[in-house]
Amino acid sequence: MRTLLSIEGLTVALPPGADRPHALEEVSLELKANEILCIVGESGSGKSMMAGAVLGLLPEGVRATAGKILLEGENLLTLSDADMRRIRGARIGIIFQEPMTALNPLRTIGDQIAEMFRIHTNLNRAEIARRVTTLLKDVHLPDPEGVQRAYPHELSGGQRQRAMIAMALALEPRVLIADEPTTALDVTTQAQILKLIRELQERKGTAVLFITHDFGVVAEIADRVAVMQRGRLVEVGSAEDVLDRPEHPYTKALIAAVPPLAPPPPQDVAAEPILRIEHVSKTYRKGGLIARSRRVTHAVQDVSLNLPRGGTLGIVGESGSGKSTLARCIVRLLDPDSGSICLGDTDLAALSRRAMREQTRHIQMVFQDPFASLNPRRRAGELVAQGPIIHGEPPARALAKAKEMFALVGLDPDATERYPHEFSGGQRQRIGLARALALEPQVLVADEPVSALDVSVQAQVLRLLADLRSRLGLSMVFITHDLRVAAQICDRIAVMQGGVVVEEGWTAEVFGAPRHSYTQALLASVPGRDWVPPVQADALLAVS
Template sequence: MTALLSLQNLTVALPPGADRPHALSGVNLDIHPGEVLCVVGESGSGKSLTAAAVLGLLPEGVSVTGGRIAWNGEDLRCASPERLRQLRGKEVGTIFQEPMTALNPLRTIGDQIAELFRTHTQLRRKEIETRTVALLESVHIPNPAAAAKAYPHELSGGQRQRAMIAMALALEPQLLIADEPTTALDVTTQAQILKLIHELQRRKGTAVLFITHDFGVVADIADRVAVIQKGKLVESGPAEQVLNHPQDRYTRALIAAVPPLEPALRVRAEGRPVALSVSHLSKTYGKKRWFKRNARITHAVSDVSIELAAGSTLGIVGESGSGKSTLARNVLGLLVPEAGEMKVFGEAVDLRTPSGRRHHASLVQMVFQDPYASLNPRRRVGDIVTQGPIAHGKTHDGAWRHARELFDLVGLAPDALERYPHEFSGGQRQRVGLARALAMDPKILVADEPVSALDVSVQAQVLELLARLRDQLHLSILFITHDLRVAAQVCDRIAVMKSGQIVEQGESAHVFGKPSHPYTQALLAAVPGRHWHPEAAVQTKMAEVA
């Protein structure tokens, strides 16, 4: 079968001063009509630039310097800007990782989809409106007519991603490029999006170039897999072969870093003191007003009770909007609940006074999901890490001496304190975030999706570091996540949240092995690649080598 898209010895040069001369070096890839090719690799490997090169959307200073990009036999390196504009949308559709940044916030969803028809077809306005609503219906958005009139911020994350898929498929392209389209989604929404892409791809015979670092997703949807390391193609082949019999050392390392869904064996926390106790906590957004009869009231957290044993990790899992982050903000003292009580090591938490809030901040600290967004780009990381202790009375010299010790503890060179956030990799920035949280010598860490933005290999390093710090510093960790594989490996106990309530909680082995609530069962059933066992694949290859 003739390839729809063929990359032949593709080489893409990076600007002077980059970490390597080439983003891509001699890459050869083919994708055929109707197949799903998954391109995997760590951040910075060149995955996304591969797609950008095809679309003619390389960033300034980055350019194709060698090879051929053949589209149905046509060399796109020789294509004019007008030809590339015609190609994008009409022949090649694109789904981006973050729909909120890809969609125009000032225009309705329907208008943005309609623009594709206005640009590439001669359809009349009424027919465009009809097709737009039909597209939104085809991607299973509830009330598609209303969604067409909505702005991006008025839709949920999953609905925005569905709208992006509708836009990408509006003109029935021959190729769909999906660049990490499910990374930020919870497991049930992720499963729905993957099923939708698969359904539309099979129905229309569209080829899919799927860029991801999630091997669970690869196991569910890929026909073939290509693995890229630092711009070079190190392995490619049928999905079954690459996933279960990996040949390259790098592929095996990536697969070995995928956390299995079966919980690790742990020592029970029985008999340990309770580090954090939350009793009948409730938090509501919105207020009823006499002049607003239909004011929206959201019960973000409703009558929640949890206990975190000293030296252990309690995982809070659930879909987006289930109340996980609101619970975390209440525990941190960033929100004041309407009802309920919190205790830290038996002492009631008082958030009504400045001294009470300061005392609570010295006991409970947070590790954020996005380390780059949570670090001030204009300040040295040393200033960021020492700011809290200095504000709480520590001397400047003492705070900096402690910061150097913490950097050594989290695996960073002490002289890195003089650098700025943009000079670190994603994994290193998360280590900086850990050092900042630990600078206050807290007893409890609240980790809100701390590894969701990281590659599997970096994720494994950060999770291992968290476990080591917990044991070494006698920390207790409240771990918020939508990744059930991660929760299975790091959490001693699991609490499952749905619509602001805890629907099930218990030892990790019990919740994962014998879930009692239908919602927990649905979450586990939606985990991508749940029937694929990465550890078995690596062990099989090791046995073959032996």
């Protein structure tokens, strides 16, 4: 196969004061026609910086200081901004991770795709309209005419990503760069997008540079794999060689952190429930005075579940299934419309706001985005001490307890003086755990607590949760859309679809022999579901 893109000895310097001198150091890589090359590594490994260098879109203060980037023999590093604008879109397409931030919210989808033709071709309006419709059909969007008239916020996440792919492929570029294009998507939508990229790549002969940190995605789509660590290329090879016979210690460590889809055997968990959710419903009503403009969403419908004392109940499903709404009802961030939520003998749903405040010491929540849930103006120790102080502990004792909690979750107790922005994403998630555990709760509700983390950090947090459950006797409600994670951390699984629990049971039974068609579809959509990581750190994720 002919080489379309060649990176030779590329070095990219970071500005003074960065955590290291270079974002990329002497990186050499080839991308051939009609292949998908996956670039994998943790945050900060240089994956996205490589894409930015190829596209001529490096951040301010960051520049290439050595090497070449050859697109069919032409060195992109020597081109002007005007020349690069002609190449972007026409010869190199880009699919971004978050289409909502990449699409203009004030312009229709059709107009934004048509702009590619208006800028780069001399086609008339009628021919552009025809091509836009054809592109939207190619990416399997329903009602292409309606989608053209829609604004980004009127489409689902998967539909927006398909529109981005249509835009990237508009001018049939020889090279397509996909930067984490499925990270924020549900498992079924993710499977559809991966299938679509593979299908379009095979049909048009496009070379795809696919950036990801998800080894399941790599197993599903890659022809070759390149592994990056702190700006250096540490391993390159065929997908089969890298995934099944990794050589570099870093690659082995990453693969060891991938949770297997097969759950461990059921654990001995007390039959006595500590939390009983009975016939809980929650409906959202939006709209105004005109009846036809009102929208009613039955987010949670007649849900009944039990959390055994000392156990972990996983709640899985796609976005919009009602998982997070149920979690917020459990801790009374939302008031359910009906039903009861009993913690021991206390019905939390029936309590006043003041009475519920006292119960919060017994049931705490850990959120998906620790940075958004931590006050950036308060020191980490103050944030952890805040709960005990509210519940009557003297400030000095609460701050001392914050240090104890830091040690418990594997952080340096002296780090309590630092601010949230001075920690990594995994460390901030540990601070969120420390804050929740400071009140010594009986139940921990974790809402997607590892979905934003790299695979190795994710493994550390899961190991920590399993350890804390064992040592403290915690009971957990664990909300996730990642079935690999659910398989390893949860004793029981409840599958939600459209606000309804469609299947519930022991994790090993539900995953081993799913009864409901929706559960079957979720499991069938897990990327790389047939790949079994050869390097397994079972002790890392084993539930005590």
